[in-house]
Amino acid sequence: MIGLLAQQLRDREVSARELVERSLALIEAGNGRIRAVVALRAERALAEAADADRARAAGETLGPLAGLPVLVKDLEDVAGMTTTRGSLLHADDAPAAADGLVPGRLRAAGAIVVGKTNLPEAAFEAYTANRLFGVTRNPWDLDWSPGGSSGGSAAALSAGMVPIATATDGGGSARIPAAFCGLVGLKPTNGIVGRGLLPSWIDLSTDGPMGHSVADVAGLLDVIKGPVAGDPSALPRWEPGPLPARVRLLAAPRTVDWGPLDPDLQRAFDDALAVLDRELGLPVELVEPAAVTPAGNADEDWFTICCTEQAHEVGRARLAEQADRFDPVFLDHMRAGLEVSIDEYLAVRRRRFDHTRALDRLLGDDGVLVTPTLAMTAQHADGRMVGAAEPGTPADALNTCLQNITGAPALSLPAGRLPGGLPFGVQLTGPRFRDDLLLSLGARWEQVRPWPWYAPGFEPLAAQP
Secondary structure (H helix, E strand, O other), X not given: OHHHHHHHHHOOOOOHHHHHHHHHHHHHHHHHHHOOEEEEOHHHHHHHHHHHHHHHHOOOOOOOOOOOEEEEEOOOOOOOOOOOOOOHHHOOOOOOOOOOHHHHHHHHOOOEEEEEEOOOHHHOOOOOEEOOOEEOOEOOEOOEOOOOOOHHHHHHHHOOOOOEEOOEEOOOOOHHHHHHHOOEEEEOOOOOEOOXXXXXXXXXXXXXXXXXXXXXXXXXXXXXXXXXXXXXXXOOOOOOOOOOOOOEEEXXXXXXXXXXXXXXXXXXXXXXXXXXXXXXXXXXXXXXXXXXXOOOOHHHHHHHHHHHHHHHHHOHHHHHHOHHHOOHHHHHHHHHHHOOOHHHHHHHHHHHHHHHHHHHHHHXXXXXXXXXXXXXXXXXXXXXXXXXXXXXXXHHHEOXXXXXXXXXXXXXXXXXXXXXXXXXXXXXXXXXXXXXHHHHHHHHHHHHOOOOOOOOOOOOOOOOO
């Protein structure tokens, strides 16, 4: 959608003000159904759009995203807006004095922030619901979750409200909602996108673009990538390199051996592997999950790190004194984190190197691991698993944590729909620093298996060509 609208703006077929007005109207019309957007800056966005139109008319040089409306996940600062992190504790915080790193880079490229999107409290869940703004629903089926933690952004994109919505990824938060909403989601190699602030999970999280097409995601990565002062793990500005002459595809149903997949998931995954083989000429070697994570359970190690680091950031005193202000599932995670001993925490931190070495050896320079993005078919909008009475995501429901543990890039691609009607996502995990390899394969996949950009029943900002 980004390239289409950017060209229309350059050709003067539409003005930036018209696009922003249309985006705001679509949000007003559709947000009551999905609760994706939690705050707007309509007047300022319209004024910025008018400025962009005047600059274009004057022949000024504009950025690649000039005039395009964007929604920002409410984990990231936008100057003049409160960043709530989906938490009652931050509902009354003062507005941010300046843009966060990624919103700032998008705005420097000309994008116009129209509002903010919902997330689970502190971005710590695979569904999107909180006590401050409520439940976000999947545009493909309102009974189900769009995933998390960037579920508000995914729902808004899937409903066609905007061409750009930001996402982060600390354990799948860009890829999970991309899979559930029929979008493309990239978790870049750790360090390619600098971090302006210390994340709650010290070195697992990264900003990760999500969009309607592989080209949209690749273009956004080009805008947001690059180091930033104060980030000791940031890489020099990354550029794509020569692609390997031959790509080895390895396929596993899971990244950790939690047992067999749901039969519907397994059939969808088998169909995706057949497309790679028969239509793209890329034969797939099947491997067991134990070959992917021989050093132990990477999902449990990821959970230990996240709970421990987040709990100590929130603070023992605040968790005790203001327990009634936290989401119960989040509070349980934090209490678990406080119980982790320093010996346990350091053992897991050291085991990250074992997981990374194992994946590096498996993939080499030319290997790509293919898995389902998710090991579950759906999750109720309020976070309950199918058949469960209480919300919460079990550890065996995801294939998205290993990549954050190891720093490897991963790309979720739409790969059809499951019998219940929700989209199914296939995930490509590549060697570190070979994000370009994944995007190249994703573009080839898109050519032979194109997908609808939007969920049915919503009027989008731009028609799909």
